[in-house]
Amino acid sequence: MHITTRLESHMNEADDFGRHIATSMLVDMSEMSDRDNKRRYSDELADRERLVGELRQKMVDMEREIETLRTATENHDTQMDTKQNEIQTLGATIDERKDQIAAKECKIQALMTTINEREDQVIVIKDLRETIARVRTEMTRKDTKIQRLQEAIDNHQDEMTVKEDAINRLHEAAQEQMALVTLRDGQIKELQETVRQEVTDRANQPSPAQGVSIGALLPSSSRVEERQATPSALQINATVSTSSSQRTELQREPVMGNIPSSVPQALDDSILGCSNADIGKTY
Numbered sequence: 001m002h003i004t005t006r007l008e009s010h011m012n013e014a015d016d017f018g019r020h021i022a023t024s025m026l027v028d029m030s031e032m033s034d035r036d037n038k039r040r041y042s043d044e045l046a047d048r049e050r051l052v053g054e055l056r057q058k059m060v061d062m063e064r065e066i067e068t069l070r071t072a073t074e075n076h077d078t079q080m081d082t083k084q085n086e087i088q089t090l091g092a093t094i095d096e097r098k099d100q101i102a103a104k105e106c107k108i109q110a111l112m113t114t115i116n117e118r119e120d121q122v123i124v125i126k127d128l129r130e131t132i133a134r135v136r137t138e139m140t141r142k143d144t145k146i147q148r149l150q151e152a153i154d155n156h157q158d159e160m161t162v163k164e165d166a167i168n169r170l171h172e173a174a175q176e177q178m179a180l181v182t183l184r185d186g187q188i189k190e191l192q193e194t195v196r197q198e199v200t201d202r203a204n205q206p207s208p209a210q211g212v213s214i215g216a217l218l219p220s221s222s223r224v225e226e227r228q229a230t231p232s233a234l235q236i237n238a239t240v241s242t243s244s245s246q247r248t249e250l251q252r253e254p255v256m257g258n259i260p261s262s263v264p265q266a267l268d269d270s271i272l273g274c275s276n277a278d279i280g281k282t283y
Contacts, residue, residue, distance in 0.1 A: 045192070052185055059178050066170055073163060080156060087149055094142060101135060108132065 108128055115125050 048188065052181065052188070055181055056178075059174055059181065062170075062174050066167055066174065069163075069167055073160060073167070077160065080153060083149075084153065087146065087153075090142075091146065094139065094146075097135075097139065101132070101139070104128075104132065 108125070111125055111128065
């Protein structure tokens with residue numbers, strides 16, 4: 001039960017992490033021109049890759065725990081086989097004792113015939129009868145003990161079957177989680193490649209002529225108001241389904257001027273394909 005809870009926790013963490021990455025990657029990369037923002041975004045990408053690695057390590061640890069449980073189950077089965085052999089040996093011994101008792105009973109019958117002729121041997125016969133009664137009582141007690149042991153073995157075998165089913169389910173869940181982590185890792189790499197390509201394309205666009213002021217390149221206030229008045233062109237709505245069947249509405253408002261600090265932004269100069277010196281020459 002403890003392992004199942006931990007596995008579900010790891011699966012929820014992986015789902016939350018994937019949703020966070022999918023939401024963060026919807027940022028308009030054209031607005032990311034500040035060096036500090038690029039560096040912070042690069043650091044956050046590194047943190048996300050580290051989190052993916054930690055999730056993979058947790059899945060490996062879970063596989064090891066499952067293997068340990070399987071080994072313990074096999075060892076316990078071996079012990080139960082040994083006990084079963086001991087019970088069979090004890091049963092054979094009881095059968096031998098029963099044969100001995102049958103032989104003794106025959107002797108008693110012979111003695112009873114002799115007692116009819118020799119009344120002076122009555123005391124001996126009485127002792128023999130008491131001995132037989134004690135042996136029968138002992139055999140009855142041992143038979144009861146054997147029955148209880150057999151019932152305990154049957155109950156334990158049922159428990160082992162239930163545990164094996166639980167282990168199989170945990171193993172299947174772990175494999176599904178590993179596949180999910182691998183899929184999300186591929187999605188992250190694909191999004192990173194898309195971002196790099198977009199930034200490279202924007203960096204290769206013709207730069208403004210030297211000496212032109214930055215204010216002349218910015219849109220006029222009327223254009224800004226016009227762009228702000230049409231949020232449907234930039235607004236993104238995404239509905240993400242969680243493991244607990246709750247639904248959360250994620251929305252990104254239009255971005256103008258500075259990018260909101262709530263959106264992770266960072267790409268280093270190697271991704272942008274330009275340096276501070278190039279930026280200085282352009283403007």
